[in-house]
Amino acid sequence: MATRAxxxxxxxxxxxxxxxPRMIKNQASAFSSSSSSSALQFQRHSxxxxxxxxxxxxxxxxxxxxxxxxSSLAKTARISLTPAEIEEYEPKIRQVIxxxxxxxxxDVNSVEPAIRADMEGGNLxxxxxxxxxxxxSIRASIPSFDEAYLKVPKVLNKE
Amino acid sequence: xxxxxxxxxxxxxxSLFGSTLLRWRRSSNFSVRxxxxxxTTTTQKIKQPSQSRIAPKNHGSNKLxxxxxxxxxxxxxxxxVQLSTLTKAFCNCPNSYGSHPNTSICPVCMGLPGxxxxxxxxxxxxxxxxxxxxxxxxxxxSKFDRKQYFYPDxxxxxxxxxxxxxxxSGGFVDVDIPLEFGGGHRRFGITRxxxxxxxxxxxxxxxxxxxxxxLNRAGVPLLExxxxxxxxxxxxxxxxxxxxxxxxxxxxxxxxxMQEGSLRCDVNIxxxxxxxxxxxxxxxxxxxxxFSAVSRAIDFExxxxxxxxNQGQADQIVxxxxxxxxxxxxxxxxxxxxxxxxYRYFPEPDLPEVIxxxxxxxSIRASLPELPEAKRRxxxxxxxxxxxxxxxxxxxxxxxxxxxxxxxxxxxxSAANWIMSDxxxxxxxxxxSINDAKLTPQELAExxxxxxxxxxxxxxxxxxxxxxxxxxxxxxxxxxxKDLVQITDPAEIEKMVLKVVSENPKQLEQxxxxxxxxxxxxxxxxxxxxxxxxxxALLNKILQEKLNAKD
Ligand SMILES: [Zn+2]
Numbered sequence: 001m002a003t004r005a006x007x008x009x010x011x012x013x014x015x016x017x018x019x020x021p022r023m024i025k026n027q028a029s030a031f032s033s034s035s036s037s038s039a040l041q042f043q044r045h046s047x048x049x050x051x052x053x054x055x056x057x058x059x060x061x062x063x064x065x066x067x068x069x070x071s072s073l074a075k076t077a078r079i080s081l082t083p084a085e086i087e088e089y090e091p092k093i094r095q096v097i098x099x100x101x102x103x104x105x106x107d108v109n110s111v112e113p114a115i116r117a118d119m120e121g122g123n124l125x126x127x128x129x130x131x132x133x134x135x136x137s138i139r140a141s142i143p144s145f146d147e148a149y150l151k152v153p154k155v156l157n158k159e
Numbered sequence: 160x161x162x163x164x165x166x167x168x169x170x171x172x173x174s175l176f177g178s179t180l181l182r183w184r185r186s187s188n189f190s191v192r193x194x195x196x197x198x199t200t201t202t203q204k205i206k207q208p209s210q211s212r213i214a215p216k217n218h219g220s221n222k223l224x225x226x227x228x229x230x231x232x233x234x235x236x237x238x239x240v241q242l243s244t245l246t247k248a249f250c251n252c253p254n255s256y257g258s259h260p261n262t263s264i265c266p267v268c269m270g271l272p273g274x275x276x277x278x279x280x281x282x283x284x285x286x287x288x289x290x291x292x293x294x295x296x297x298x299x300x301s302k303f304d305r306k307q308y309f310y311p312d313x314x315x316x317x318x319x320x321x322x323x324x325x326x327x328s329g330g331f332v333d334v335d336i337p338l339e340f341g342g343g344h345r346r347f348g349i350t351r352x353x354x355x356x357x358x359x360x361x362x363x364x365x366x367x368x369x370x371x372x373x374l375n376r377a378g379v380p381l382l383e384x385x386x387x388x389x390x391x392x393x394x395x396x397x398x399x400x401x402x403x404x405x406x407x408x409x410x411x412x413x414x415x416x417m418q419e420g421s422l423r424c425d426v427n428i429x430x431x432x433x434x435x436x437x438x439x440x441x442x443x444x445x446x447x448x449x450f451s452a453v454s455r456a457i458d459f460e461x462x463x464x465x466x467x468x469n470q471g472q473a474d475q476i477v478x479x480x481x482x483x484x485x486x487x488x489x490x491x492x493x494x495x496x497x498x499x500x501x502y503r504y505f506p507e508p509d510l511p512e513v514i515x516x517x518x519x520x521x522s523i524r525a526s527l528p529e530l531p532e533a534k535r536r537x538x539x540x541x542x543x544x545x546x547x548x549x550x551x552x553x554x555x556x557x558x559x560x561x562x563x564x565x566x567x568x569x570x571x572x573s574a575a576n577w578i579m580s581d582x583x584x585x586x587x588x589x590x591x592s593i594n595d596a597k598l599t600p601q602e603l604a605e606x607x608x609x610x611x612x613x614x615x616x617x618x619x620x621x622x623x624x625x626x627x628x629x630x631x632x633x634x635x636x637x638x639x640x641k642d643l644v645q646i647t648d649p650a651e652i653e654k655m656v657l658k659v660v661s662e663n664p665k666q667l668e669q670x671x672x673x674x675x676x677x678x679x680x681x682x683x684x685x686x687x688x689x690x691x692x693x694x695x696a697l698l699n700k701i702l703q704e705k706l707n708a709k710d
Contacts, residue, residue, distance in 0.1 A: 076307075076501060076503060115302050123278070123511050124278050125246075125251070125279050125280060127244050127279050127280060128251065129245050129246045131252070131253065132264065132265035135264055135265070138264060138265075139264075148259060148261055148373075149261065149362065149371035149373055150261065150371065150373075150374065152311040152370050152372055153368070154363065154367075154368050154370050155370055
């Protein structure tokens with residue numbers, strides 16, 4: 001379950017990546033690391049300037065990123081961690097974030113931003129309805145029903 | 160407490176305050192917050208409304224008026240439009256409102272492990288259509304992102320949406336404010352339009368400690384339209400929202416039905432002392448499922464906040480979401496926001512970027528129908544008054560009907576009058592849409608022509624109209640079958656006039672001794688004798704001759 005929190009952190013970069021520290025080192029040395037604070041701000045190729053903002057809550061323009069707050073990460077991922085686990089994960093997640101700190105030092109001003117990982121675009125589907133055959137087994141795996149509805153604990157406030 | 164003050168004020172008065180007393184001011188730069196990200200946008204240059212736009216009405220020295228005079232409201236709207244596609248956004252499940260709960264589901268929209276989303280091409284097409292209709296710039300490359308939050312109506316634990324690169328951005332929409340609210344033309348900026356999926360439907364049982372979920376709606380495609388904070392009154396906001404409904408209906412991308420939730424408006428509103436450039440504390444209002452609710456909720460909220468300001472309690476205006484209570488005609492706190500929610504957006508790894516070619520965009524642009532604003536300007540140029548223009552262009556089916564009638568050569572003003580008065584009243588009464596009317600545009604044009612050339616009287620025309628609306632048929636057929644041709648032969652009319660005059664000697668005497676009002680009585684008798692077919696002008700002329708004749 002804790003993997004979800006990690007994934008969210010890892011995936012928070014503009015380009016999703018599963019990168020090893022070794023790769024980052026190679027990349028960092030391939031580009032001159034004369035970084036600037038604008039490394040995170042891309043200019044979109046359109047008539048209007050468009051700022052791409054980061055989804056880190058601890059957003060910062062400096063190349064040094066804030067250390068992770070494991071308790072709040074766990075809270076956003078709806079998982080509970082023991083103090084021992086927090087202590088165990090802290091250095092691991094800090095390491096992940098530090099890798100991104102390194103990435104941010106790369107000067108990408110001259111590089112056209114890739115808004116997505118390298119995938120073939122245009123993979124669209126016809127708007128033709130098809131009923132999924134095995135709906136019963138999906139419903140069978142739902143723990144609690146109230147007539148035709150899923151039964152869940154009462155919730156009123158969305159956040 | 161201020162609440163006691165509110166109770167004494169009728170809700171309809173609020174709309175008056177809103178539309179007449181809040182001054183129109185604007186600055187050229189706005190900083191807006193949307194979707195948790197700070198974006199700086201320059202608003203569209205807009206036509207400055209003329210000074211005479213709304214003359215502040217004099218309500219006497221009402222204390223609330225005085226308070227409201229010192230503040231202006233800043234209003235932005237987020238509109239969610241549910242698309243009328245056949246399938247959901249990322250799976251083939253049927254997108255059908257009102258199906259048996261939890262039957263339109265599959266591994267993709269239920270978020271089962273290993274299931275992969277594939278984008279529905281219609282969603283892209285509808286996004287481009289709406290983006291173009293709202294005068295936006297399109298992103299030839301855009302992408303999807305995951306917006307994470309935990310809620311029982313969201314099976315995956317995240318919503319697939321567009322975060323930093325929406326499919327369309329930087330547009331505007333033009334609206335006409337109805338005359339009864341002061342009239343005038345306005346332009347409101349559109350910040351962005353993005354594609355996303357809907358969540359399931361959550362029902363809260365009144366009794367019991369649980370909620371019910373229907374996931375048929377989970378994964379249904381939406382377009383979210385975010386406006387610039389360009390509106391200043393409840394009326395402007397309601398007009399903006401109705402224009403969104405007209406546009407999506409004209410485009411055929413959604414049924415725009417507010418009651419069913421196919422068009423949902425969330426309003427962001429703050430007020431500030433006139434002259435202040437910074438925004439006040441923003442409050443969000445939800446649960447607005449009618450245009451009147453949009454307008455009234457805003458006017459209520461303006462008054463509430465202005466009062467707090469004026470009582471030195473501005474610090475009690477907090478960032479929160481409030482619900483509009485239709486029954487009580489007020490907004491109430493739904494939840495207070497503790498800072499911005501952290502949705503931890505990141506690019507959706509399971510979907511490729513959305514690439515549009517210029518040819519594709521151009522082909523869609525070429526296929527766009529005439530939009531409400533263009534139609535209104537064209538109708539105006541035809542010489543129709545603004546009330547007619549707004550009525551006819553409001554509903555695309557009515558507009559098509561009207562155009563079919565004038566396409567058959569009917570007089571523009573007569574066609575507008577017939578449609579707006581008797582036909583509209585009939586349809587409303589019978590709860591029919593104009594598409595259900597048995598009277599074809601061809602026959603309405605015939606009817607107008609028959610009255611114009613004097614074949615039948617206007618009165619007979621009305622009778623025929625209602626028969627045709629109910630039963631169908633042709634004007635010519637009905638005139639022949641019922642022998643309704645107008646009597647235009649002076650000799651025949653004279654005969655009837657003479658008969659009526661001779662049968663009413665007492666009234667004749669009264670008339671001749673000065674009671675000239677009795678002319679109407681005689682005219683009525685003659686018309687009755689002719690079964691309504693006598694030409695009224697001829698009848699009156701001959702009747703006057705006979706009544707005033709010295710025998
Ligand atoms: Zn599905």
